[in-house]
Amino acid sequence: xxxxxxxxxxxxDEMKEALAEDLKDTYSVFGExxxxxxxxxxxxxxxxxxxxxxxxxxxxWLSETPDVPGSKNWDASVTRIATWSKFLDKKTKxxxxxxxxxxxxxxxxxxxxxxxxxxxxxxxxxxxxxxFFTGDLNTGPRSEAIAIxxxxxxxxDSYTSSETAPTGRKSPYYGFDFDRQDTDRGDFIxx
Numbered sequence: 001x002x003x004x005x006x007x008x009x010x011x012x013d014e015m016k017e018a019l020a021e022d023l024k025d026t027y028s029v030f031g032e033x034x035x036x037x038x039x040x041x042x043x044x045x046x047x048x049x050x051x052x053x054x055x056x057x058x059x060x061w062l063s064e065t066p067d068v069p070g071s072k073n074w075d076a077s078v079t080r081i082a083t084w085s086k087f088l089d090k091k092t093k094x095x096x097x098x099x100x101x102x103x104x105x106x107x108x109x110x111x112x113x114x115x116x117x118x119x120x121x122x123x124x125x126x127x128x129x130x131x132f133f134t135g136d137l138n139t140g141p142r143s144e145a146i147a148i149x150x151x152x153x154x155x156x157d158s159y160t161s162s163e164t165a166p167t168g169r170k171s172p173y174y175g176f177d178f179d180r181q182d183t184d185r186g187d188f189i190x191x
Contacts, residue, residue: 005087006046007100007134016044026050030057031100034081036070043083043100043135055095057085060121062103062114075107082118082135084125097126101135103145111138115145122154131155133190140184155190 006027011019013033020029023046031044038059047054062080063071072079082101089096099118104110115137122131131154139145141157150157159166 004048004051005098007083007098008044008046009100009102009136010041011044012041013039016042019046028054030054030085031083032059032081034061034070034079038069043081043102045083045085045098045100047087051090053088053090055086055088057083058125059083060117062101062110062117064113066117066121072110074110074113076104076110077106078104080104080110080114082121084121086125086127086129095129096132097122097129098132098134101133101137103135103137103139105138108139108143108145111143111145112148115148118149119152119154126154131191133188135188136186137188138186140186146188149188149190158189158191159185161191 016029016031026048027046028049029044029046031042032038033040033042060066060082061068061071062076062082064073065071070079080102082099084097084099086095086097099122101114101118103114118133133149133155137145141159146157149155
């Protein structure tokens with residue numbers, strides 16, 4: 001699909017290395033793992049190096065202590081991380097702020113709290129730049145977490161606010177059965 005920027009989830013160290021090698025002619029990648037040693041599954045961001053300049057990046061954990069690597073709280077089943085960045089679009093000369101993440105798949109409290117952390121960190125770090133979020137949020141559009149992310153001064157749900165009607169499947173899960181019945185969204189792009 002020739003995406004300019006790809007926010008990936010569930011990418012382990014080996015997958016990240018293999019993808020970086022396969023895509024190196026077009027994309028660069030950054031991000032770290034969610035464990036305390038900053039290894040393991042993460043939410044890396046791939047970007048076209050001829051189009052974008054990476055100005056700054058970092059990570060935070062979806063917990064009561066977001067600056068502590070490997071931290072987790074509430075009803076989260078596993079440690080979760082977010083990768084943030086500031087980019088310069090070389091074509092338009094505009095800068096923007098971008099976060100990619102993956103919310104817990106079991107804990108509704110942790111998803112709601114993670115939504116609050118995303119907004120808090122964006123407010124802290126975006127420096128007045130336009131804000132974009134992507135992620136597998138493991139929740140539907142009528143959840144409290146999505147209500148928090150869709151009703152604020154920074155971002156809106158692109159699926160419902162776009163001037164162009166969405167197309168294709170809504171559900172990110174199809175279990176490798178392309179005829180599987182479509183369900184509700186779990187992946188989101190907020191702009």
